[in-house]
Amino acid sequence: MKKVNRREFIKTSAAVAAGVSLLPSGIILGRDDRKVRLGFIGVGLRGTSHLELALARKDVEVKAVCDIRKAATDNAVKLVTDAGQKKPAVYLNGEEDYRNLVTREDIDGVIISTPWVWHAPMAIAAMKAGKYAGVEVPAALTEEECWDLVHTSEETGMPCMILENVCYRRDVMAVYNMVRQGIFGELMHCHCGYQHDLRNIKFQPGAEFGEKGQGEAVWRTEHSIKRNGDLYPTHGAGPVAKMLDINTGNRFVTLTSMATKSRGLHNYVLAQGGEDHPNAKIKFALGDIVTTMIKCANGETVLISHDTNLPRPYSLNFRVQGTNGLWMDDFDSIYLEGVSPEPHRWESFEKYQEQYDHPLWKKYESDSEGAGHGGMDFFVLHAFIESIKRKVPTPIDVYDAAAWSVLVPLSEQSVAQGGAPMAIPDFTGGRWVWRKSDFALDDQY
Amino acid sequence: MKKVNRREFIKTSAAVAAGVSLLPSGIILGRDDRKVRLGFIGVGLRGTSHLELALARKDVEVKAVCDIRKAATDNAVKLVTDAGQKKPAVYLNGEEDYRNLVTREDIDGVIISTPWVWHAPMAIAAMKAGKYAGVEVPAALTEEECWDLVHTSEETGMPCMILENVCYRRDVMAVYNMVRQGIFGELMHCHCGYQHDLRNIKFQPGAEFGEKGQGEAVWRTEHSIKRNGDLYPTHGAGPVAKMLDINTGNRFVTLTSMATKSRGLHNYVLAQGGEDHPNAKIKFALGDIVTTMIKCANGETVLISHDTNLPRPYSLNFRVQGTNGLWMDDFDSIYLEGVSPEPHRWESFEKYQEQYDHPLWKKYESDSEGAGHGGMDFFVLHAFIESIKRKVPTPIDVYDAAAWSVLVPLSEQSVAQGGAPMAIPDFTGGRWVWRKSDFALDDQY
DSSP states (O other): OHHHHHHHHHHHHHHHHTTOOOOTTOOSSOOOOSOEEEEEEOOSHHHHHHHHHHHTSSSEEEEEEEOSOHHHHHHHHHHHHHTTOOOOEEEOSSTTTHHHHHTOTTOSEEEEOSOHHHHHHHHHHHHHTTOEEEEOSSSOSSHHHHHHHHHHHHHHOOOEEEOOGGGGOHHHHHHHHHHHTTTTOSEEEEEEEEEOOOHHHHSOSTTOOGGGOOGGGGTHHHHHHHOOSOSOOHHHHHHHHHHTTBTTTBOEEEEEEEEOOOOHHHHHHHHHHOTTSGGGGOOOOSOSEEEEEEEETTSOEEEEEEEOSSOOOOBOOOEEEESSEEEETGGGEEEETTTSSSTTOOEESHHHHHHHOOHHHHHHHHHHTTOTGGGHHHHHHHHHHHHHHHTOOOSSOHHHHHHHHTHHHHHHHHHHTTSOOEEOOOTTTTGGGTOOOOSSOSSOO | OHHHHHHHHHHHHHHHHTTOOOOTTSOSSOOOOSOEEEEEEOOSHHHHHHHHHHHTSSSEEEEEEEOSOHHHHHHHHHHHHHTTOOOOEEEOSSTTTHHHHHTOTTOSEEEEOSOHHHHHHHHHHHHHTTOEEEEOSSSOSSHHHHHHHHHHHHHHOOOEEEOOGGGGOHHHHHHHHHHHTTTTOSEEEEEEEEEOOOHHHHSOSTTOOGGGOOGGGGTHHHHHHHOOSOSOOHHHHHHHHHHTTBTTTBOEEEEEEEEOOOOHHHHHHHHHHOTTSGGGGOOOOSOSEEEEEEEETTSOEEEEEEEOSSOOOOBOOOEEEESSEEEETGGGEEEETTTSSSTTOOEESHHHHHHHOOHHHHHHHHHHTTOTGGGHHHHHHHHHHHHHHHTOOOSSOHHHHHHHHTHHHHHHHHHHTTSOOEEOOOTTTTGGGTOOOOSSOSSOO
């Protein structure tokens, strides 16, 4: 399948380059009834969650799993065999063993759920081996890595899908549906962000991280020591980018970022470990709240918050505002001029959720029950798998992966330069002007 | 009184320069039982509101009123005489006649409620004539005007108070009280702004403004045609500045601004006047939503929204966030770690409002009933009048007026330069390091 896919995607890329919209109608190739064969790189908490969702489907075979920890691959193997599938091949021989997984002839795509620094190299290796790359967020850490992803996808013809699950959150998709139908009028301004108290994830157990840490504390905390910027923008920027048609008629042009001082993590170490704990001496580079403003080619602005070190209620801080009104995530509120019952008064989003519920959610609601993060994890994996099945581009593609992930290094650079504006590259090479979105157009994937 | 005041304020300025905190205890001079004598420059809607509040007090005599419209001064004169006071002198002889009002010997202070362009010249003239200047927001339109205000106040020893009423909003003052008591921990980040659909104020009647307009449409709309930036930041920036001790231990250091495209006003003209209305041809410079980020000397960030051209519920968009938790204006919500009943869940601000209600509000609640904007207009005028009575500096001073008002031109410059950071001047000449706040410290003013 590898060679077919590669050829197919050269053709596909050419079709895209010619302005042909590839709808998921299967017109390019007939639907393939063969099961989609996946490999999983990284089967920690996140990878295991993806694995379980894949195993719950009838159209997936899990051929291989990879991790650097035997406990992780053991658990993954058990999950696969318990699901009645054949024992998958295991890649456990150090950090580079994933390269042997991606070159297997019997897989169509890989799911990458590893620490951030591995995302881009693994996705690139997968594409070079002729596989669909499904990669967790952010897809890259540097601008150069973003370009490498794009160039690799273009050269190999293989898709790279950033697995941004929030694009499929039920309310977000209803709002997306409303945006496409023009209910908000012309979009003007969006808020979004990652406002999530991660202190007990960055330190686990107690005040520990790194070698003494558990879970994401093993690797994630180090980023807060060395880096200052929006380290995790895509949960907000991704969904908003789809609403704003970024890379398909619009693009991110420039950003500026500012960071507050850093207090939350140090205070947490003191509270958990006391003043004499060795981690109490650490200076954290990451400002507790990092705010980023983006200007878009079509004149809209986007505001992104990164707020992970302080106590607060969880919120992705969505606001979608157009010439007719606006929706706010916090307190599920909406106001539409001439539609909302009282002038200038919020109303509950509830009835709009029903009215504009996305066809995908209507169709797959029961399938998504129990899936992670309120069901949305089902949909992001569904989109990846259905794209492979249809041999079409993924609805969230390498240009999205690059445009959303590059916000991380550019935000760091802007913070370091006192809020100076940073140019956001046009990864599409000018094709954003006429490219068409194929994200969630109907109830298929 | 003019000469006494001027001498007194030279003395006062010297005391301030020496680091002496001037509390409103009357220790510098004994309390003066003579009534405070005011002149009113501009008696349109806003000035009349101030006038009515002044007339409701027993400690004020209104000696003079000034406007360019006879209907306005006629109405003001009637209000004064109806209140049982002597007929005030009237200054109605064109745009410069206010200069004759400010030089009267029988007034202690002036209230300036005129179109924006007149604020700084009038306040400067008042101070030069030895009068307390109370000036509506913003106090100035250019950086040079801000400096002129500061230099004039320093040279004359006369105070200039920007009449920022939202500093006295009841919930804002309760939050300010909490901030001073350390309930939020160390402050990290604030949101604020002016989110107010002004379309039917910028156009009145119908699609008219300027010579054919009424009310603020006569002069305010023109600013939306020519200028692009945060034209009206002080309702948010003022209260937040007081919480962050701006000019008294902290300062605004730099800002960046971005603006969306402009759609709302043009659409409104079309809706009100049709495509053939002459105003349908106007190109509006003002982006519908302008977002500004500020970095403070002590490491906090402030986000300011300006959103006046689109349909939306009114909101000043307050958020005050510290190391212990945060308050949000929208939906009166608060979360405090270890205090709020459920971890990471919003609770209603209601009980905090009771617990931390500011002493000023407790004392003057009944006096403020019926005063504009939910009562807060009472307090801002009260502070101005009580400062004059005590012959002390106003609790919101010329450095505040300058630091808050300069955000307007700097925001315009940043927008014009693609979001480039703009240095915010230190109008205190370095004294912010040790200056102490005397804003709303107790229940006096």
